[in-house]
Amino acid sequence: MIKVENLTRVYHTGSNRQVVFDALSFSVGKGETVALLGASGSGKTTLLNLVSGIDSPDNGRVLLDDVDVHALAEPARTLLRRRLVGFVFQFFNLIPTLKVGENVALPLELLGADDRDAQRRAADLLDAVGLGGLAMRYPETLSGGEQQRAAIARALAHRPALLLADEPTGNLDEDTGGRIIELLTDLARRQQTTLLLVTHSTQVARAADRVLRLSHGRVTADRMR
Numbered sequence: 133m134i135k136v137e138n139l140t141r142v143y144h145t146g147s148n149r150q151v152v153f154d155a156l157s158f159s160v161g162k163g164e165t166v167a168l169l170g171a172s173g174s175g176k177t178t179l180l181n182l183v184s185g186i187d188s189p190d191n192g193r194v195l196l197d198d199v200d201v202h203a204l205a206e207p208a209r210t211l212l213r214r215r216l217v218g219f220v221f222q223f224f225n226l227i228p229t230l231k232v233g234e235n236v237a238l239p240l241e242l243l244g245a246d247d248r249d250a251q252r253r254a255a256d257l258l259d260a261v262g263l264g265g266l267a268m269r270y271p272e273t274l275s276g277g278e279q280q281r282a283a284i285a286r287a288l289a290h291r292p293a294l295l296l297a298d299e300p301t302g303n304l305d306e307d308t309g310g311r312i313i314e315l316l317t318d319l320a321r322r323q324q325t326t327l328l329l330v331t332h333s334t335q336v337a338r339a340a341d342r343v344l345r346l347s348h349g350r351v352t353a354d355r356m357r
Contacts, residue, residue: 133294133326134160134183139192141178152178154349155192162293165317165327167337170346176330179346180296183328184217185209197293214242218287218325220297220316224279226271232282233258233267239290250289257285261315277308284316288323295320297329301336313339 139156142149152175160166170176181187183194185201194201196216201209218239219225226235236254241247258264261281271279280300287295300316301309313329317339320327329340337343344351 133162133164133197134158134328135195136183137193137195139179139182139194140190141175141182141187142190151349153182153189156350157192158344158351160326160328162326163321163324165320165329165339165341167329167331167340167343168346169331169334169337169343171332174346175349176332176346177298180298180328180330184213184219184296186213214239215290216293218290218292218295220280220283220287220295220300222299222302224271224276224283224303226279226282226286228271230270231267232263232269232271232274235271235282236267236286236289239286243290245290253289254285257289258282260319261285276304277312280304280308280312281315284312284319288319288325291323292325295325295327297327299330299332301331301333309336 136156136158139153141152143152168176168179178187182189185204188202196212199212201212204212230238233251233254236257237250240250240253255267258267261284263278263281263285266274271282274282297316301312304312313336317327329336331337
C-alpha cells in the first residue's frame with residue numbers, strides 16, 4: 133500500500149540546514165497495521181505529510197497503491213487523498229459549526245455521494261464507535277474521547293484504503309487513549325484498511341502488527357509484535 137523509496141527532506145532556515153530524512157525507505161503492506169514510533173521532533177508528522185502528498189520531498193518518491201504521489205500535480209494529489217486516504221489527528225479537527233453526523237458524512241459528500249447514503253453511512257459508523265444517537269450534537273458538547281471517536285468515524289466514512297493516524301491519543305488520558313487505540317485498530321482491520329499509526333508511546337505501538345522505529349532520519353528498527 134505504501135512504498136517509500138530513498139526519501140530525503142531538508143529544511144533550510146537562514147544558513148542552517150536541517151536534514152529530517154536521508155534516503156529513508158520502507159514499505160507497508162495492504163491491510164497491515166504499522167506503528168511509526170519515534171520521539172518528539174523525530175519527523176513523524178513530517179513523514180505523514182510526505183506520504184500523503186501534503187509536503188514534497190527533496191529527493192526520493194512515495195507510492196500509494198502503486199501511484200507515484202509526487203509525480204502528480206497538486207489538484208490530482210488532492211483528489212487522490214480525498215479518495216484513498218483517511219486522517220485521524222491528535223486534536224480531532226472536527227468542524228465546530230457542523231453537527232457530529234454532518235462531520236462524519238463530509239468526506240462522502242466531497243466525493244459526490246447521495247445525501248441519504250452519506251447520512252446512512254454516518255449513522256452506521258457512529259453506532260460502530262459507540263456514538264449512536266449523538267449525530268445531532270455539536271462537537272463542543274462531546275468529551276475528548278467522544279470527539280476522537282467521531283473523528284475516527286469520519287476518517288473511515290469513505291472506506292479509505294489507507295488510514296493515517298497522527299498521535300491519535302496524545303490529547304487523551306491513558307485509559308481513554310487505550311480504548312481509542314483498540315477501537316481504531318479493530319475498525320481498520322475489519323474494513324481491511326491499511327493503518328499507519330504515528331506515536332511516541334511504546335504501549336500504543338504494541339497494538340500494531342509491526343513497528344517501525346524512526347530515529348535520526350532513518351528507520352532504525354523494524355520488529356514484529
